[in-house]
Amino acid sequence: MKIWAIFKKEMRLYFTSPVAWVVFTIFLLIAGYFFYSIFAFFTLASMQSMMNPQMGRDLNVTDSVMRPLFSNVSVILLLLLPLVTMRLFAEERRAGTIELLLTYPVRDGAVLAGKYLAAFALYAIMIALTLLYPLIVVYFARLEWGPIFTGYLGLLLMGATFIAVGVFASSLTENQIVAAITTFGALLIFWILGWSADYAGGTAGKVLQFLSILEHNDSFSKGVLDTKDVLYYLNFTLLALFLTLRSLEARRWKG
Amino acid sequence: MIEVDHLTKKYGLVGAIRDVSFSVSPGQIVGFLGPNGAGKSTTMRILACFMPASSGTAKVAGYDVFTQSMEVRRRIGYLPENVPLYTDMRVAPYLDFVAEVKGVGRAERRRRVAEVMDRCLVSDVQNRLIGKLSKGYRQRVGLAQAIVSDPDVLILDEPTIGLDPKQITEIRSLIKSLAGQHTVILSTHILPEVSMVCDAVIIINKGAIVAQGPIDTLVEQFFPTSRLEVEIVGPTPAVRERIRAIPGVLSVQDQPPANGAGRFTVEAARGRDVRAEIFQLAAQQRWDLLELKRVGLTLEEVFIRVVAGEEATDESGEAALEEPAP
Numbered sequence: 001m002k003i004w005a006i007f008k009k010e011m012r013l014y015f016t017s018p019v020a021w022v023v024f025t026i027f028l029l030i031a032g033y034f035f036y037s038i039f040a041f042f043t044l045a046s047m048q049s050m051m052n053p054q055m056g057r058d059l060n061v062t063d064s065v066m067r068p069l070f071s072n073v074s075v076i077l078l079l080l081l082p083l084v085t086m087r088l089f090a091e092e093r094r095a096g097t098i099e100l101l102l103t104y105p106v107r108d109g110a111v112l113a114g115k116y117l118a119a120f121a122l123y124a125i126m127i128a129l130t131l132l133y134p135l136i137v138v139y140f141a142r143l144e145w146g147p148i149f150t151g152y153l154g155l156l157l158m159g160a161t162f163i164a165v166g167v168f169a170s171s172l173t174e175n176q177i178v179a180a181i182t183t184f185g186a187l188l189i190f191w192i193l194g195w196s197a198d199y200a201g202g203t204a205g206k207v208l209q210f211l212s213i214l215e216h217n218d219s220f221s222k223g224v225l226d227t228k229d230v231l232y233y234l235n236f237t238l239l240a241l242f243l244t245l246r247s248l249e250a251r252r253w254k255g
Numbered sequence: 256m257i258e259v260d261h262l263t264k265k266y267g268l269v270g271a272i273r274d275v276s277f278s279v280s281p282g283q284i285v286g287f288l289g290p291n292g293a294g295k296s297t298t299m300r301i302l303a304c305f306m307p308a309s310s311g312t313a314k315v316a317g318y319d320v321f322t323q324s325m326e327v328r329r330r331i332g333y334l335p336e337n338v339p340l341y342t343d344m345r346v347a348p349y350l351d352f353v354a355e356v357k358g359v360g361r362a363e364r365r366r367r368v369a370e371v372m373d374r375c376l377v378s379d380v381q382n383r384l385i386g387k388l389s390k391g392y393r394q395r396v397g398l399a400q401a402i403v404s405d406p407d408v409l410i411l412d413e414p415t416i417g418l419d420p421k422q423i424t425e426i427r428s429l430i431k432s433l434a435g436q437h438t439v440i441l442s443t444h445i446l447p448e449v450s451m452v453c454d455a456v457i458i459i460n461k462g463a464i465v466a467q468g469p470i471d472t473l474v475e476q477f478f479p480t481s482r483l484e485v486e487i488v489g490p491t492p493a494v495r496e497r498i499r500a501i502p503g504v505l506s507v508q509d510q511p512p513a514n515g516a517g518r519f520t521v522e523a524a525r526g527r528d529v530r531a532e533i534f535q536l537a538a539q540q541r542w543d544l545l546e547l548k549r550v551g552l553t554l555e556e557v558f559i560r561v562v563a564g565e566e567a568t569d570e571s572g573e574a575a576l577e578e579p580a581p
Contacts, residue, residue: 002355002356002358005352005355005356006356008352008355009341009344009352012344012348012352013341013343013344016343016344016345016384017343095339095341095342096335096337096339097339097340097341098339099300099305099335099339100333100335100339100400102304102305103303103304103305103328103331103333104328104353104356104357105325105328105329105356105357105358106356107325252305252306252307253306253307254266
């Protein structure tokens, strides 16, 4: 299977170069710090609620620890994932290796699929490492696993979209920095689109809110699995991948 | 094996190659010659299915490079000019990846990779990062990835550039050993290389083919005479006259004398060897014959004539017609 060969090659490149290790380290460092401070704050709040039982009525470890953690992790992803994807096509183009890759008997679609899946697998490993946090929480408190599951599903879907946008940006340039900044900018714009929804109001507000990447992730961390949100991420991903395929083809004609 | 028919490629408004046609028969090694920017790489990139032509067709092993690109790609090995390799990969895994992408089966792959590493003399660096290798080794890894799937056709863009003389010899003999089972088209700047390795040449200049054919035929076509250099101690005018009188000799030219001996350049009809007659003449006249040497008219001279001739025609159209290049 050609896709598998490309996939293995990309994974090998992630792990023989320092990229994967650096990204993992930085991600876990920041995510760990977030988890620590949220959990510590929750401990403090539950201690206080022992004095004042009325305050503790709404205190819930799923809602007060895991949900903020998911939303904080998605901010780290916004910053980190463009750095994971920037290499995929830009580096091949800069080094000229794309000339060999695109003359091997493998379709552009298979090249794209192999690369995309490699970046996604790297991301999935990274996210899987954070499963340590709910395991720590469950040692001290009772956790509802439903919202944890949907929360992770949300993160995976959102990451899939981020990676697709990153791959597209990477296919547009031979400069990795340009690819990273373009990805970050595009994602940030879709992120903050929801903020102006309140002022816009009416239909425009609804449209803006619907387009916002952040908005769709929120319901997952609440434990709500809505097809609208799933479809939003899947469509966004497929659109970006389709555009990447077109961009690869266009580059061929330009020579 | 390779048929190129009226191929034209334009980058925007700039034409890279125009109306290029040639064909290569199976098992041949063909040299692709031309000054920088002549369109060698463009032609090779089209043949390797990296980019489509603006018009015209090219077929490799009977398959069109544009409409049946996958079939073509399965049958070629390509080495681009600057040898792009994944610098963060090790040699053996890299070649294994290329073999897998090119569709070499799992069982066969290990054997093929070991075989090409032996053949291209890179076995001793198989666990090194490609980025840490010297230019010569990288070149050989590049060649190894081209032949790893045992393709019918090899397209090599400047395969010996940047190598030291020993490596050049090794790569050349490697390429020569590929003839017969593989059809090879290689571009180069080094003209003696072509005479050594190739069966035929295609000379391209400013995007158009200016000469093509087997090397001997080309040399004959451009230089219908053979040339001798003669050094004789004797009365210059008499020597000149007597040599001129030998049947088949077309012209005799004086060269500046050295060590009291007269030097002459003798041109005779091609295929007519007048060396014995000159020797007899000198012996008969009791002139001292110091040197009698056949000067090979080489591909290099053909190349210079063809490329320079083109330039003269381009720059001053009519003048060049009146006074053809010497």
